[in-house]
Each structure stands twice: as structure tokens, then as C-alpha cells.
Amino acid sequence: MIKLTKAEIDSTELLEAVASQQAGAVVLFLGTTREFTSGRRTSSLDYESYPDMAEKKIAELESEACRRWPITECAIVHRLGHLELGEASVGIAVSSPHREEAFLAGKWLIDKLKEIVPIWKKENWADGTSDWVHPMMGTTEETRISEREK
Numbered sequence: 001m002i003k004l005t006k007a008e009i010d011s012t013e014l015l016e017a018v019a020s021q022q023a024g025a026v027v028l029f030l031g032t033t034r035e036f037t038s039g040r041r042t043s044s045l046d047y048e049s050y051p052d053m054a055e056k057k058i059a060e061l062e063s064e065a066c067r068r069w070p071i072t073e074c075a076i077v078h079r080l081g082h083l084e085l086g087e088a089s090v091g092i093a094v095s096s097p098h099r100e101e102a103f104l105a106g107k108w109l110i111d112k113l114k115e116i117v118p119i120w121k122k123e124n125w126a127d128g129t130s131d132w133v134h135p136m137m138g139t140t141e142e143t144r145i146s147e148r149e150k
Contacts, residue, residue, distance in 0.1 A: 001075040002058045004051050009077050014093040018073035023095035025102040029110055031090040033083050041126035045083045049119040054078070057117045061109055069105040071096050076109065078119055089121075 001017040011028060018026055033045050062074050072095040079089050092109050096102040113119075121133040 001077070002055055002062065003077045004049060004054060004080055005077060006079070006081040009079055009088040009091040011088075011091060014075045014077060014091045017075035018093045018095040020072045020095050022097065023072040023102075024097050025099035026093065026095045027099070027102040027106040029090075029092045029106050030088045031110065032088050033085050035085050037123060042085065042123055043126045044085070044124045045089065046122040046124065047078070047080045047083070047089060047119055048122070049078075049080055049117075053118050058113065061112050061117070064112075065094075065105045065109055068108070069096060069101040070098075071101070071105055074105070074109075076113070078113070078117075080119075 001014075009030065011030060015026060015028060033042065035042055058076050058078070062076060065071060065074060073093075074095075075091070075093040077091045079087070083089055090110065090113065092106055092113075094102045094106045094109070096105065122130055123133060124130045
């Protein structure tokens with residue numbers, strides 16, 4: 001299952017999508033909106049994407065993960081639109097015969113998703129300013145462009 005949605009992410013739906021009697025492990029990752037980023041207070045986030053390209057890239061990641069690890073099932077959902085603190089922006093569920101492979105595949109999927117999938121995040125700060133965080137700039141550093149710099 002690959003889905004971009006404006007609705008809340010349903011973790012039960014993710015778990016059901018990867019359920020299998022062939023799997024001895026199910027790993028669920030939820031990325032949530034945190035209150036502080038690098039010492040700055042966040043008030044909310046906004047996500048935008050180019051849906052056709054984002055879904056294509058996510059499908060490529062899913063296929064690559066299935067080649068690398070013995071994945072039984074995989075489900076990836078990314079939320080678009082406006083998110084308040086505590087709300088999930090991304091959900092990844094992976095089932096596999098063994099836990100190590102499920103954990104490795106899940107970590108690889110979220111790291112690569114953040115690196116190459118064209119989904120843009122706007123961080124809205126408590127002081128009224130905002131910054132766009134651009135994907136495809138590497139996983140160790142995110143590029144931020146302040147709304148004031150445009």
C-alpha cells in the first residue's frame with residue numbers, strides 16, 4: 001500500500017495492510033510533528049508534493065526494499081496539508097519473517113523517503129515565521145529557505 005493523503009494516518013490500517021501469517025515481525029514507524037526543532041518552537045507543519053512523482057518514487061523505494069530484505073508486506077503513507085503538533089506526517093509498516101530485516105527495511109525506507117521523495121515541508125514557527133525544508137539534499141542536513149529570504 002502506497003498512499004498520499006490529507007486525512008489522519010490510521011496506524012491500525014497500516015498494521016492490517018502488512019499482516020501475514022508468514023511474518024514473524026511487524027515494525028511500524030510513525031513520524032510525528034514535534035514541538036521543538038533545533039531549539040525553535042514549532043507551531044505547525046504544512047506538507048506539499050507533486051503527487052504523481054512522489055508516488056512513483058515511493059513505489060521505487062518499496063521495490064528496492066523488497067529486493068534488499070525478505071519483506072512479506074510493506075505499507076507507506078504520507079500526509080499532505082496542514083498538521084498540528086503531535087499529528088503523524090508519515091507512517092511506514094513492514095512485515096518480515098524476522099525482526100532484524102523488518103527493522104532494517106523500515107529504517108532504510110524512512111531515511112530514503114526523506115532524502116529523495118518530492119514532498120516539501122513548511123515549518124511554521126511560534127514566532128510567526130516559517131521555513132521550507134527541501135528534500136533531495138541528503139539525509140544528514142536539510143536545506144531550509146526562510147520565507148523572509150524569498
